[in-house]
Amino acid sequence: MNPKNIPTKPKSQDTNAAIDLPQNPSAQTAKLNKDYSNKELMIRMLALAWQYKRGLFSLLAIQLLLLGLIISALNLTGLAIDVIHRGFNPEAKTPEWPFGYQPPVDSSPLQLILIVGGIIFTFAALRFVLERILTVWKAVFVQTMVIDLRTKVYNKLQRLTFRFFDDNESASIINRVTSDVQGLRTFVDTVLLEVLGIIISLIIYISYMLQIHVGLTIACLATTPLIWLTVIFFSRIIRPAFLKNRKLFDSAVRVISENAQGVHVVKGFGLQPNQAATFAAANDKVTAQKNWTFNRLSTFVPLVSFIATINIPILLVYGGYLFIHDPKFNLGSGLIVFATLLTQVAMQIGNIANITNGMMRSLTAAQRVFEIQDAPIEIKSPSNAISLPRARGELVCHNVSFAYSQDSPPVIQNISFTASAGSCIALLGATGSGKSSLLSLIPRFYDPTAGHITLDGHKLTDLTLDDLRRNIGIVFQETYLFSVSIADNIAFGNPTATRDQIVAAAKIAHAHEFIEELEHGYDTLLREAGQNLSGGQRQRIAIARAVLLDPPILLLDDPTAAVDPETEHLILSAMDNAMSQRTTFVIAHRLSTLQRADMILVLENGHIVETGTHEELMQADGHYYEAAKLQIADDHSREILGLAPIASTTKSHLDSEATDIDPPYAQESDAASAEGGDV
Template sequence: GQLMARATSDVEVLRMFTGRGFVGLLNIVVLVVSVAAVLLLMNWKLALFSMATFPWLFQTVTRFNATFRPLSLQIQQQLAVLTTVLQENLAGVRIVKAFAREPEQIELFDRQNDALLDLNLKAAQIQRRAMPLMDFISNLTTVIVLWYGGSLVVLHSLTLGELVAFNTYLALLVMPIRRMGFLISMMSRAIASGDRIFEILDAKSEVVDAPDAIPLPPISGHVRFEHVTFRYSGLETVLRDVSFEARPGQMVALLGATGSGKSTIINLIPRFYDVTSGRITVDGYDIRKVKLESLRKQIGIVLQETVLFSGTIRENIAFGRPDADLETVVAAAKAARAHDFITSFPNGYDTIVGERGVTLSGGQKQRIAIARALLLDPRILILDDSTSSVDLETEHLIQQALDVLMKNRTTFVIAQRLSTIRKADLILVLDRGQIVARGKHEELIEESGIYAELYEMQVRAEREAAGAVAAATRAQSESDGRPGPDGHARALGRVTTDGRR
């Protein structure tokens, strides 16, 4: 919400000033200088007398700008807060409804909206006091010129025609000066918005290409962590002296409790963050010494929270390779077990998925993400094999697609399923940022108490999930007057009490 407000509202305020306000302000400056020069040439005494109010006008403008600019910044910040509240409620509308929190969220929105209204009313009050004063000063200048100029005409020091001409030139400044208050307020808001925009533009990325970085050549997928330690800025250490090796084509399963460091490891491989100490190499290259683009183009990522863009299905699958032809896209979709449901849509691969893939189910989005990774054909793959949010048939299709995706690729997987854990070539058991056990399933189940405990938790979780699905299916069958689902559950190969299929 904060970033969206800066990218929309703040940019629009700055655009309005640079497109119109700046030109208007420049026009006023040029006009004032030109007319002042003409007036000085006509009668320098009367010209200096007419400029007697300019210091007062300048002081008024300066005081107005000093008051209005900080207030404009507060308005833009409060608008960002309101945008955040709106964005969160739109994105989480189902959660809000599920917990019956509509009145509280409406009250929160109204409270933030009222705060924005109060700030805008305060700004209007400042403008209400400043604008009439600027008009009064500009009109006072005309009164001074007529009074002093009239006395000069009476004394025959100035002709009536010269006074009329002088006053006509002076009148050219009246409307610009009146507009100055509006333009100054526009400039104040633009400066405040510009400060917020440049806070983002001037922010330095912590992960950048080294000056001597080289392109990473095509890799085989040999990954090494060498005494890697990592901590987020200002926070405690989340990885401590982590070392392991993944050979080309191996599957490495990361297992551990929440906060043990699994996500940090998979975020370090594509350099979303840089290690605090130690190093990570890919095929012998230190990833900090190769170009980011060349590294990330050879890494595929499929996580549980699938992100799709509001284009067509074809565009989403070809996101990593926009130049891919339809035949290649279809081949990737077939391998990901997504072709059948895509062709069931009236527009097929040209179907618009909507914002964040809202028109697709969770399983459909995940299979499109798998097809996207397959099309990229990476040598290193990072994935989360959790399929807890989909039905049994979709889970089976996704698992088939993942098996195709992982073939002959170095794969790092946050293990959620027993079948994945057992198939892994190397299992890393993490606890509080350290590797406390490593090896294959058969070794760890005998040697590591922590692994045995985590594995038993996975067995229990899958058993309970299978029981819940069976119970729901049995209840549905009984309500429809059909036999129970026991045979169907067995046919689907659900997990038995010892964790085998």
Template sequence: MTQSSSWTLYRRLLGYVKPYWHYFSLAVLGYAIYAASSTALAEMMKRLIDGIQNPDASFRLFLPLFVIGMFTARGVGTFLGTYFMSNVARNVVHSLRCEVFNHMLHLSGRFFDAHSSGHLVSRVTYHVEQVTGAATKAVTILLREGLFVIGLLGYLLWTNWMLTLVFLTVTPLIGLVVRVASKRFRRISRRIQSSMGDVTHVASEALSGYKVVRTHGAEEYEKQRFARASNYNREQSLKEALTKGISTPVIQLLVAIALAGLVWLAMAPELMASMTAGEFVAFITAASLMAKPVKQLTEINSEIQKGLAASQELFGLLEVPPERDDGTILPTRLEGHVSFEGVRFAYGDDQPEVLKSIDLDVTPGELIAIVGRSGSGKTTLMGLLPRFYYPTEGRVTIDGIAINEYQLSPLRQQIALVSQQVTLFNASIADNIAYGVPDANREQIKAAADSAYASEFIERLPKGFDTVVGDNGVMLSGGQRQRLAIARAIFKDAPILILDEATSALDTESERYIQRALEEVCRDRTTFVIAHRLSTIERADRILVMEQGEVVESGTHAQLLERDGAYAALYRLQFQEVEA
């Protein structure tokens, strides 16, 4: 990364501080007071030495008051700087974290297909903290210690400008060390951030899938996988510490050499003759005080480089375009006339086609069942309706209008989806059924649960509809989770319903209940049912059989059995499995 692009990144980063300029201004004021009062220590030494040599009554009263005033001002400055800069820091963390999270919620399905959840979570947590270190922690040290250094330099120039210029001869060497260290810090920081994503990803997978891990006896495997990810992170962190550990003492040594030369020159007889003892002590004190802030200023380099490396990833993420939403038509309640016209789809330019020349016309209220082997394209076809993906060729229309002409969010409000992998949130059952609808009517929630035959198990729970279901419904059985998902779809009352293997997790009794519920919920709705159990779709208005991305058969259950083709073969195979 070039110096100009680094500055562009940092300037964009500081843009997040701008809304809190009033807090920032108070912090700057505090650090200015801190720098001035700290610099006054050298002046105090001068007055102390000169006062000892030429004592008088006013000096005896003035010096104690000067000391009290100096440390009081320093305390006030420290408080203002520390508190208000922390205020800015936490506000920046909140703003940036919300912006990144909000942006991710609007990214396309293909983006989530290409990124693991662990790496995405790491960006919202770890990366944001690193960025904030550069935006606020580094600025804190830069202001506090930078103003202190400026104050000391000013005092040194005022006391003896010739000696001060000698002291500044090491500045180019310090700049060279900082530049070399910066490049290494940036490179290592990128690796650390990437490895943190790996650590989060591995831990998330192993902990969320703990049942699979234990039943396969894979604890040792997961321990080793996590240890490898964590060890790589450790190695990179140690490299960062090594760089910091070498660069800081080198800079301190350069300052010490300059300070030693300064002391040697200052003790020359011709210079001693032109300075009072107090001025000499004050000059040496001010020069000595320079070591600590210079050390801290060089150490912020690592914070800045970590922040810039993280901000590169975050700003790169924020620049990923959100889902396309070129639609202008605001749908009210759709009738549900769905058409697929010459639809073809591939997940990437270099990927094989998943859907090939799909032509399908569905009338409002029709129940369409889609069957076929795994990988035949059933779920992908249904993913086009809510615009999770866009056809590479052809178009999909609802009520005669291409779906990309509808506004995206209102269009999705017209579609209810129940998938095989049920997603429940760690909230109450009522909140899960009425998901996305705050303060929903409790009677409507109960009616939806009744229709999905979920009330019978909900009422047996300790707190009924107020029972918290745990992480992804861990407190419930697979069939109960599926019924809650169907209740959520019923509550949404959308004119188009997609059931993707919605009864796959149900036992025979629950399935019988759900079949009755689906007959009720599918009435007056255009319904698409992706089914594995063919017994559940015998009453469908039309059954489509898909193979390798194409519709190879279409008709009613009776028609397809009579035709004795692909559907009949699937039906016989499943019937034999049941018999066995």
């Protein structure tokens, strides 16, 4: 039988709708710290499982068949014992055959035993086949659900805003998508299926026991309420412990993640033993907390089993009395079958301890997964969004202010400017002045807290989000490349691009030459984050990636930072090619980049303090001019400023030139030379 025939997936085949987790509209914050009640989590997990009802019902049907075979085999075993007993003792009670059947009077006990044994063997063979089918189908069902759920959670992460990732640690997010999703599936296979199986089994077992003798059944199950009280008591202790353990595990994973990303810093300072001790301490906290939990479980599980086995002495006393004094209470179909049924009931009740343990794990996992699912999608297209397939590129800021959270001060305040289509706008300012924050508002990584931005006369919030971002190419200061080929990295934003289009983009970015020199050219596989390329090469790949989209708007976040002069020249040349006929915003600190701009915005503490071209701002003798003086130690910058190269200028001549510009320069130039000449 093909296990793939079992229906497990919802009808929709869209990967973005592979599994429909019930939403909670009350989510108000991107921080993953929402509190859920056990009732709420249970309802949502049941709603999740219900989406796979066909698969669940198929598995339950097999469990019912297996249970029927077990009960039938048990009944036949009791009958066989009564037949044997009757064969040895003709005065013994007459065996009761099922369905009122009476064997031929001339049948010997051996013949009857062979018939009953053959039927029991047949039932055992059927059990083997059904149990194998159940095992395979259950594995396929559970893994399909896990893959769908993990895909759904991952897709939700793709739609969440930068604010969500700002507020939550990457280690916690990774754990939730991997191990917590795996923990949530525990609810289906370890809890839900097991609980349904136990309920059905207990109903059938107890019904059979009541059929044998009502009084004996009530007496033997008198201790059952104690088990439920024990389960309730321990569940209130165990669930918070599991939740705390997951948080401690997040911290341990964070240590590993930070060490892997910062390995150069760790080794550079020779702090490997210190980091090992940090990880050991995090691991010890996880272990200590787990030991605390296991100590409680080591009492809980045996206690439930102990309470369940108290019923056995009751059976022996009361059941023995019935066998002696009740003529209808047989040895095999009465006492032995009842004892077997009671043992099965005790085993099923004893499993409640393990199920409770699994339930607490799944509740903890569910809370952490649903926290992601309930995280608000702050940035999205409006219901009546305007489509903008190709923008002209005119972008206007209207009194824009922005803060990263309600509790933090604004990083941008009352900024207004107009960027004409095809113009180049440079942003200059000290660290923390709001340059990168302003750029992040253009592709709607965040939305302004006040004011608005328009593109070609339309508010950004009125446009289709995908259309807006397809009109924007971005090159970040810290370029990230993926562990795929160079060609795939360039085509990341346009996977259908042809090789000719990829090569053309690389040529614009001055990346074609060094790519061709690699052994496998464009098919060269990059290591994690592109570590087998230099910083300048990674930047040019990023420029090619942005150019391939042919966007009318280009955002460049200080692409020449921390590169040598030769690489800077190549990147600037690539930028000139990329900026042609595009509205470009570039964060820059070097005059070689700033003098290319049609308009320069000088930011300070979130405000625009100066606006103009390079020539206008140099004449204004303000913030820009003061910053520009720091770069006079650079020959190219001196040429831009109309000064003689340093190589042909004596120290005294340089001082006199500095005095002609501004007396304080003579002191600042030495400092600028030592610091590398950045504005």
